[in-house]
Amino acid sequence: MNVLRKCFIPVLAVGVAVAPNALLLSAHAQALGPTLTSPVTPSLLTLADGFIRRWLILEPIPVNGLTQNAVRAMVKKEYFPDQFTVMPQDHDKVTVDGKELTWHAVDTKLYNVNLYHLAYALGKPTSNVLFWVVTTVNSPEEMHDVRLAIGSNAASVWWVNGEEVVGIYGDRQTVIDDGVSKRITLKKGANVVRAAVVNGGGATDFCARFLNDHDKPIKGLSITLTKRKP
Secondary structure: OOOOEEOOOOOOOOOOOOOHHHHHHHHHHHHHOOOEEOOOOOOEEOOOOOEOOEEEEEOOEEOOOOOHHHHHHHHHOOOOOOOOOOOOOOOOEEEEOOEEEEEEEEEEOOOOEEHHHHHHHOOOOOOOEEEEEEEEEEEOOOEEEEEEEEEEEOEEEEEEOOEEEEEEOOOOOOEEOOEEOOOEEEOOEEEEEEEEEEEOOOOOEEEEEEEOOOOOEOOOOEEEOOOOOO
């Protein structure tokens, strides 16, 4: 297996000339936080490091607890209809405990998705919260004996095509490949990856990628979301 490595955030270059379209994209990035942008292309390929960089994220739901028992109770609770099967569109809304929450489509500039940046930019709470996230991973062929490898700050539970495959618990920092699933099969075509990420306090983020049968990152997977509303 891969050696665990602590996540880090690279320093972004400054003073680089940008085209007008890039300035428009920058406005979206600022609205979603310094590391996140609204998707502007139909799909996004995984790179050599294999990380999934496109997700739909529901605004945070208030919760409390990071132990395995507490988190498992959280993810078994029905917060909104069809939470384990829904494929939302960008800006779709659900009602949780009488409050309207919105799904947001995001691309991350980094390998990890910074949930703190998103929640802060939206004026939402960042501590004692649960984020539901979902994306579609399109495989060019059926792939056997792959693993979903994840890291999160803090706890998280993950599903692939409706099957729970991995979970990590407790107050932890994001570590690349901190949790690795059993061997599974990626179907040819669309595969749905879904997760619940729970944060206690402070920073919160996650990263995810698929490893092949030799435990190497899988590049060239096409990541898509439900068609965005006009």
